[in-house]
Amino acid sequence: MAGQEQRRRRRIVLFPLPFQGHMNPMLQLATLLHGRGLAVTVLHTGFNAPDPTRHPAEFTFVPIHESFPAEVTSPGADIATQLLALNAACEAPFREALASLLLRGQDQDVACAVVDGQCYSALRAAHQLGVPALALRTDSAATFRSMLAYPRLRDAEERLEELVPDLEPLRARDLIRVDGSDTDALCGFIGSVADATRASASGIVINTFEGIEASELVKIQRELSRPAFAVGPLHLLSQAPAEQSLHAPDRGCLAWLDERPPRSVLYVSLGSVACVDRGVFEEMAWGLAGSGVPFLWVVRPGLVSGGGGGGGEEVPPLPDGFGKEIRSRGKIVSWAPQREVLAHAAIAAFWTHCGWNSTLESVCEGVPMLVQPCFADQLVNARYVTHGWGVGMEVGEEIERGRVAKAVTKLMVGDDAAQMRGRAYHLKMQASAATSLSIDCLVHYISSL
Structure with missing residues (x-):
């Protein structure tokens, strides 16, 4: 039967x-x-x-x-x-x-x-x-x-x-x-x-x-x-195992986060598909350096397009001299267990390409966003994050190290940061409900x- x-x-x-x-x-x-x-x-x-x-x-x-x-x-x-x-x-x-x-x-x-x-x-x-x-x-x-x-x-x-x-x-x-x-x-x-x-x-x-x-x-x-x-949000309701990924996550970054103070770290990831040119990549790096903020940065294979390193299956090389920034206050991984990272108490904000899965995951954890949309629906999502829900700000249309450092600092410790965190927490409660x-x-x- x-x-x-x-x-x-x-x-x-x-x-x-x-x-x-x-x-x-x-x-x-x-x-x-x-x-x-x-x-x-x-x-x-x-x-x-x-x-x-x-x-x-x-x-x-x-x-x-x-x-x-x-x-x-x-x-x-x-x-x-x-x-x-x-x-x-x-x-x-x-x-x-x-x-x-x-x-x-x-x-x-x-x-x-x-x-x-x-x-x-x-x-x-x-x-x-x-x-x-x-x-x-x-x-x-x-x-x-x-x-x-x-x-x-x-x-x-x-x-x-x-x-x-x-x-x-x-x-x-x-x-x-x-x-x-x-x-x-x-x-x-x-x-x-x-x-x-x-x-x-x-x-x-x-x-x-x-x-x-x-x-x-x-x-x-x-x-x-x-x-x-x-x-x-399907990832909350399904209680399914961690997502299937085309890249193996470096779980060591969670132990690194355990050693950081609450709400002190900026998580940076442009997702599994988006890519930037070598110039933008280097401006991102030196913007992070100039901000003085602790960071966890996903630098995956293929993140950098065209010549100058990266692309294909290679992990792009970091700018000359950037290594000391990693040793002092940052960590770079080729992939991260994103849902666990965003849920970690040490994370204060998320620099994201605004793919919908990443946007939802950030909303569900009450994490404000610094948005850098690259193409397609990311543009729509970024606009809602910044002007619809008020839980993020733009990194800027031109990725330039001085502007990047200023935007990062404003998101993490500026006068608007507390208000954005409050609105993000409200959305987290709605997602949880x-x-x-x-x-x-x-x-x-x-x-x-």
Whole structure:
């Protein structure tokens, strides 16, 4: 009887975008849905494949056997071109893998597919096979709203400093962009995402919580005429193991933090994908030196682009003479266990690229931010951090050592620092109060499909 009951369990099929910032929220959501009685099958690419040993034994992991062109897998590939090529390469293999599951009968009662919202081709394929599809947005509700509005904003470059009507506090300059990327390719990608969501998604699932994005959620539901579920913060609600990382974290930095006074250290990390040129990297280093502030800095392989050291798989060399700053009051690691670092009592602030996962993790720990957005949704998130929620400040459009030192000092010990910490603590309390009610509502909705 137990075996028969297991075979009759409704199954969800998940398909994550094969990048760290997208895979972790998808698998955290899978853990929550599995805990509420749904069977889980994860379709995945061979590129950056998830590690099944890090997840419940009952999860089924199925490769789709895609063949990616170099535009997808090459380090430093143009992001818009990369995402367009990834969608084109995944559509047929995903459709075949999902169709195979559907043919297996009652032991694979597929209730719906949960597809990363950037995988518009998989959303379409699921819909064409008659499988209800939910789009998981691993970015913010505000970012998703800006993507839906993008076609009508293409001329906004002429009014960069003006607020965008109905998207406040965003200015035109805060809209999604990727410097150096082909504008038409980027617009084509965003348009495909918006069109597929409108035509093929039965609902939207967003890794956010109402305490920070209630109004954006209401507007999404009104615009799309379908439910939008705020299921975050997923890393808090899922209580899943530490995130799967493409880099091995240096846990020794936690012991180093143990030796520092409370709220004394600036944590610096630009995430797993963003990169800067050699000049910006050196200005960051000497800005940290000039600030006089203790720091923990993630200098990962590939952080520095182009010539002059770094890029590819190399850890970029530090500027000549910077070593004494590390010995006196800093620590540099190639990767850090970020959630544990942000939760550490020694951390006072976070210098971040404002990827959504990093932004949420900082909000959930009540840590103010110094923002240095590099591309895409990071621009939207940074604007909300500074002008929506008031829990951070900009490092400056020009990364210059004197300005960096001044910004760091202001964030850590300036007159505004206490107010920002107070607002950050308030958001932390709201995040802590977020419940799994939306997950329960999502499960009820899945059961009704």
